Amino acid sequence: xxxxxxxxxxxxxxxxxxxxxxxxxxxxxxxxxxxxxxxxxxxxxxxxxxxxxxxxxxxxxxxxxxxxxxxxxxxxxxxxxxxxxxxxxxxxxxxxxxxxxxxxxxxxxxxxxxxxxxxxxxxxxxxxxxxxxxxxxxxxxxxxxxxxxxxxxxxxxxxxxxxxxxxxxxxxxxxxxxxxxxxxxxxxxxxxxxxxxxxxxxxxxxxxxxxxxxxxxxxxxxxxxxxxxxxxxxxxxxxxxxxxxxxxxxxxxxxxxxxxxxxxxxxxxxxxxxxxxxxxxxxxxxxxxxxxxxxxxxxxxxxxxxxxxxxxxxxxxxxxxxxxxxxxxxxxxxxxxxxxxxxxxxxxxxxxxxxxxxxxxxxxxxxxxxxxxxxxxxxxxxxxxxxxxxxxxxxxxxxxxxxxxxxxxxxxxxxxxxxxxxxxxxxxxxxxxxxxxxxxxxxxxxxxxxxxxxxxxxxxxxxxxxxxxxxxxxxxxxxxxxxxxxxxxxxxxxxxxxxxxxxxxxxx
Amino acid sequence: xxxxxxxxxxxxxxxxxxxxxxxxxxxxxxxxxxxxxxxxxxxxxxxxxxxxxxxxxxxxxxxxxxxxxxxxxxxxxxxxxxxxxxxxxxxxxxxxxxxxxxxxxxxxxxxxxxxxxxxxxxxxxxxxxxxxxxxxxxxxxxxxxxxxxxxxxxxxxxxxxxxxxxxxxxxxxxxxxxxxxxxxxxxxxxxxxxxxxxxxxxxxxxxxxxxxxxxxxxxxxxxxxxxxxxxxxxxxxxxxxxxxxxxxxxxxxxxxxxxxxx
Numbered sequence: 001x002x003x004x005x006x007x008x009x010x011x012x013x014x015x016x017x018x019x020x021x022x023x024x025x026x027x028x029x030x031x032x033x034x035x036x037x038x039x040x041x042x043x044x045x046x047x048x049x050x051x052x053x054x055x056x057x058x059x060x061x062x063x064x065x066x067x068x069x070x071x072x073x074x075x076x077x078x079x080x081x082x083x084x085x086x087x088x089x090x091x092x093x094x095x096x097x098x099x100x101x102x103x104x105x106x107x108x109x110x111x112x113x114x115x116x117x118x119x120x121x122x123x124x125x126x127x128x129x130x131x132x133x134x135x136x137x138x139x140x141x142x143x144x145x146x147x148x149x150x151x152x153x154x155x156x157x158x159x160x161x162x163x164x165x166x167x168x169x170x171x172x173x174x175x176x177x178x179x180x181x182x183x184x185x186x187x188x189x190x191x192x193x194x195x196x197x198x199x200x201x202x203x204x205x206x207x208x209x210x211x212x213x214x215x216x217x218x219x220x221x222x223x224x225x226x227x228x229x230x231x232x233x234x235x236x237x238x239x240x241x242x243x244x245x246x247x248x249x250x251x252x253x254x255x256x257x258x259x260x261x262x263x264x265x266x267x268x269x270x271x272x273x274x275x276x277x278x279x280x281x282x283x284x285x286x287x288x289x290x291x292x293x294x295x296x297x298x299x300x301x302x303x304x305x306x307x308x309x310x311x312x313x314x315x316x317x318x319x320x321x322x323x324x325x326x327x328x329x330x331x332x333x334x335x336x337x338x339x340x341x342x343x344x345x346x347x348x349x350x351x352x353x354x355x356x357x358x359x360x361x362x363x364x365x366x367x368x369x370x371x372x373x374x375x376x377x378x379x380x381x382x383x384x385x386x387x388x389x390x391x392x393x394x395x396x397x398x399x400x401x402x403x404x405x406x407x408x409x410x411x412x413x414x415x416x417x418x419x420x421x422x423x424x425x426x427x428x429x430x431x432x433x434x435x436x437x438x439x440x441x442x443x444x445x446x447x448x449x450x451x452x453x454x455x456x457x458x459x460x461x462x463x464x465x466x467x468x469x470x471x472x473x474x475x476x477x478x479x480x481x482x483x484x485x486x487x488x489x490x491x492x493x494x495x496x497x498x499x500x501x502x503x504x505x506x507x508x
Numbered sequence: 509x510x511x512x513x514x515x516x517x518x519x520x521x522x523x524x525x526x527x528x529x530x531x532x533x534x535x536x537x538x539x540x541x542x543x544x545x546x547x548x549x550x551x552x553x554x555x556x557x558x559x560x561x562x563x564x565x566x567x568x569x570x571x572x573x574x575x576x577x578x579x580x581x582x583x584x585x586x587x588x589x590x591x592x593x594x595x596x597x598x599x600x601x602x603x604x605x606x607x608x609x610x611x612x613x614x615x616x617x618x619x620x621x622x623x624x625x626x627x628x629x630x631x632x633x634x635x636x637x638x639x640x641x642x643x644x645x646x647x648x649x650x651x652x653x654x655x656x657x658x659x660x661x662x663x664x665x666x667x668x669x670x671x672x673x674x675x676x677x678x679x680x681x682x683x684x685x686x687x688x689x690x691x692x693x694x695x696x697x698x699x700x701x702x703x704x705x706x707x708x709x710x711x712x713x714x715x716x717x718x719x720x721x722x723x724x725x726x727x728x729x730x731x732x733x734x735x736x737x738x739x740x741x742x743x744x745x746x747x748x749x750x751x752x753x754x755x756x757x758x759x760x761x762x763x764x765x766x767x768x769x770x
Contacts, residue, residue: 292543
């Protein structure tokens with residue numbers, strides 16, 4: 001029998017109740033002032049000289065100020081520096097006003113020179129070195145003036161100075177690090193952790209955390225539960241449609257510049273013949289693909305550059321879906337039901353790319369082309385494409401801003417590893433047009449030259465342009481004032497604020 | 509009767525595997541307008557992201573997974589038994605080498621090794637089958653080796669040797685018949701494991717290539733649309749679950765019938 005008094009029992013009950021209440025209070029979500037952004041993949045580095053993946057490039061933009069930036073029509077605009085072209089091979093850049101690194105030291109022309117010299121240093125093995133290889137000298141003639149001399153005329157050169165500026169003194173120490181003292185609108189709040197990058201906004205101390213959530217379903221669930229405030233891109237149209245139906249979630253679409261195309265091998269195999277490429281082009285129902293696979297979250301592409309680009313084609317000739325024309329071209333070539341054209345299509349293992357491949361396979365089968373799909377991991381797939389070991393493949397160009405893409409992808413001297421002419425397209429007419437556009441005296445003449453290049457591409461079909469994917473922004477109820485642009489940069493975070501009073505974080 | 513449910517399931521899948529080749533073409537027919545249709549009286553399991561019938565694709569998947577698993581088990585059984593029995597019978601250097609090779613294969617997780625091999629060989633059902641055979645023979649070799657090592661000292665084997673019976677005849681007439689029961693039990697378990705492994709590799713994109721229906725790749729597609737169209741999981745999920753469980757139960761039943769140790 002128990003000899004404990006009723007009083008001690010009541011005491012124990014009271015204590016339990018208190019514990020329970022304190023536990024419940026402890027478990028209740030506290031509103032926090034951190035804005036959380038979901039990423040589909042981790043940034044490899046925060047060193048702008050090596051930032052090639054989209055996440056790293058976008059984060060570097062927040063951390064480091066660059067000498068030059070682009071406007072909405074992709075014209076180079078002064079950012080840290082203005083410039084004068086003394087000759088097509090001689091530029092003088094000048095720092096505008098006072099700008100500082102996050103440790104308070106002023107940014108000098110010598111810092112810009114040191115950054116770009118280190119990009120050109122073969123020991124750095126920067127992937128941007130190739131594009132800047134025509135720089136002969138970078139000389140800081142005063143704390144605010146930088147003189148650049150080139151080995152060949154390049155009227156587009158200022159557009160190449162978009163990498164963030166690093167402090168010369170840190171570069172001189174020659175220590176390898178994944179992040180340097182920054183100069184942008186944000187600074188690192190903690191040591192660089194690729195899975196969880198913590199930034200602080202310079203002007204008001206607003207914390208912004210970038211969390212890597214590779215699975216898109218998990219990312220969508222985290223946004224719907226308030227564990228993430230913002231996700232930009234990397235989500236299937238079906239999931240964004242689902243998210244738009246969730247309470248407190250806003251989904252917005254912005255026209256993007258990610259250009260997806262079908263590439264052909266022009267060096268060997270049946271795709272060498274223009275009529276085969278034309279038959280494939282006319283067999284593809286791009287409207288149906290955009291309507292169903294993208295839920296209209298993409299727009300048809302009829303050129304490499306978006307129509308808004310200063311060198312883009314505003315009213316391009318549209319590639320028509322014409323299965324009858326495809327069949328007639330194939331029969332001209334001797335292909336028919338008894339002897340169909342058989343092609344191999346290489347793609348990555350990415351689910352969405354395989355889905356597109358399956359639809360293309362079905363559309364081509366309707367005109368009598370048998371497409372065998374081979375999906376590989378990214379490394380194997382891209383290696384095959386660079387080697388020219390393919391017949392047909394699909395890829396995307398991300399972050400196209402300068403028309404130098406035409407030299408890189410279509411000039412006969414740009415076959416990998418020198419450039420990105422992966423289909424081994426060789427046309428004297430194309431080479432001449434590209435060189436002519438590069439030598440044009442002013443922007444209007446250059447734009448006309450590049451439009452002629454794009455018209456020839458539409459005729460020769462080394463690529464079949466498919467679409468430009470939209471940038472889809474999914475944001476929770478706490479996010480106020482976020483906006484993005486054609487390139488999908490996170491610049492909008494400079495203005496974004498959290499509506500902490502109206503909404504609680506992670507309310508479920 | 510209910511205790512033998514697996515017989516019914518296996519019979520159903522046998523029939524479905526036989527009619528599967530006729531479902532392939534219609535199962536691959538894309539109708540984008542019908543994408544994500546939920547299950548209805550007309551389409552029992554609904555449609556997938558490309559508007560294809562999930563029921564037809566599930567049945568068509570049996571034509572890929574079941575023959576592949578059966579083929580892999582048969583090849584592994586033959587190779588593993590031959591090597592294991594030969595090693596145990598001959599002994600010496602051959603047996604020592606075989607043992608080291610078996611240990612080497614066992615030291616590494618079989619499925620991971622198969623995934624690595626299929627990754628090197630490239631995607632496709634043929635390469636998946638080859639990769640699974642390369643790791644599948646080990647279990648049979650180990651079992652056959654242990655059984656033969658124990659059987660070779662049995663009296664009837666010793667008598668046969670004393671009478672000068674050739675090795676080949678001793679192995680085929682006096683040892684192999686005694687191996688049938690444990691190997692058959694092992695084979696049923698191996699079939700279930702191979703089926704699951706093939707589904708796993710197809711899930712990773714290493715198996716059947718589009719548009720061929722394979723349960724693993726169908727599951728992968730379904731997981732992408734878990735929040736939008738959860739019905740896509742049902743067909744391939746139930747197919748793998750029912751067939752693996754039925755084979756496991758059949759193996760367990762056989763093991764009990766022949767009173768074999770676990």
